[in-house]
Amino acid sequence: MACASRPSSSKPPPTATCGRSATSATWPTCSASRARWRRRSRARSRSSSRSRSAHEDYLKGRHLWNQRTSEALEGALELFRRAIARDPTYAPAFSGLADCHNLLADQNEHLPVVAFPLAREAAVRALELDPHLAEAHTSLGFVKVEGDWDWTGGEREYLQAIELDQGYATAHQWYAILLVALGRTQEGIEHALEAVRCDPLSFILDSTAGDAFYYARRYDEALEAYRRGIELAPExxxxxxxxxxxxxxxxxxxxxxxxxxxxxxxxxxxxxxxxxxxxxxxxxxxxxxxxxxLEAMRVHARASYVPPYAFASVHARLGEIDAAFEALERAFRERDRAMVYVRVNPRFDPLRADRRFDDLVRRMRLDGPSSRR
Structure with a gap:
């Protein structure tokens, strides 16, 4: 789910906040989340912070980041900034900062044209400080995939991250999204399920597994994965x-x-x-x-951003083929982040017989060598 829409107004899931509000005050009660990131931190001796306070801010930031709501992501952003202010050489905090910008762009909370350059800057700085930090390679991979549509560069970063730390669930999760988008769905499913094995209590990873099955048209398995996630985070x-x-x-x-x-x-x-x-x-x-x-969406779009990809989906379902392609062209020009999935989205099946669809996939380079492995 690194995917896809804005969960800005969903309440923080109870499993993420241990049944309390998503503030730093909840942090001492959330032992599972805190312990997970502490174990990861101990595994990276070269990235340890000289400041205990910076490290604690980083851990709190990662806890909020895992909740995926806009409120939690904004809170995490401030915690990572505070960690960097306390220790400007602490690479994981820069990676955390990059990941906040990545997801705020991904969820249409911040304009991608603004957020992705900030994410890139932070990820590159993290790698300058520690070239062997799996989190930083993962952060940069997301920028390359979602921001640049550079599938080869993104895959390289994700594979580097997994080589450095096979237990880093987010690397498997985001690599799964790329593989699915390229049509390599079985590989994508395998990495999505590996992410769940790395962190079986994460509702977000169940969501990504559901997405992988959904785009592979394995709907029963997708429903099972989403229901597991809902059990963990019903709100x-x-x-x-x-x-x-x-x-x-x-x-x-x-x-x-x-x-x-x-x-x-x-x-x-x-x-x-x-x-x-x-x-x-x-x-x-x-x-x-x-x-x-559809008309309500148009009215809303006069005051707020509504992704053109969303309009394309509705037009395709209505059988309005020309209108669907017009919306997809606008999504292409605006670099709508959901365009990553255009090749595999079942809602666009009515468009596939039209040469304009093949042309769009070609221009996005989704038909290249990396998609045919």
């Missing part, structure tokens, strides 16, 4: 949105619509969240309801 709305999407593509449309509505309510009814519901209505033949949501 994290994006998981329920992903569950609904999979029910939709499975043809279980009434269930999908119900789950979409629940997810949108959990996410405070943001109209930018409703493309999925529009797609489900379109698939059920309720075109008027789908177009009403």
């Amino acid at each position: 994290f709305g994006q998981l329920r949105m992903d569950l609904a999407r999979t029910l939709e593509l499975s043809g279980r449309l009434d269930e999908a619509i119900e789950q979409y509505r629940r997810a949108i309510t959990m996410m405070r009814g943001d109209p930018a969240r409703s493309p999925g519901l529009a797609c489900a209505h379109a698939a059920a033949g309720r075109d008027d309801e789908a177009r009403a949501i």
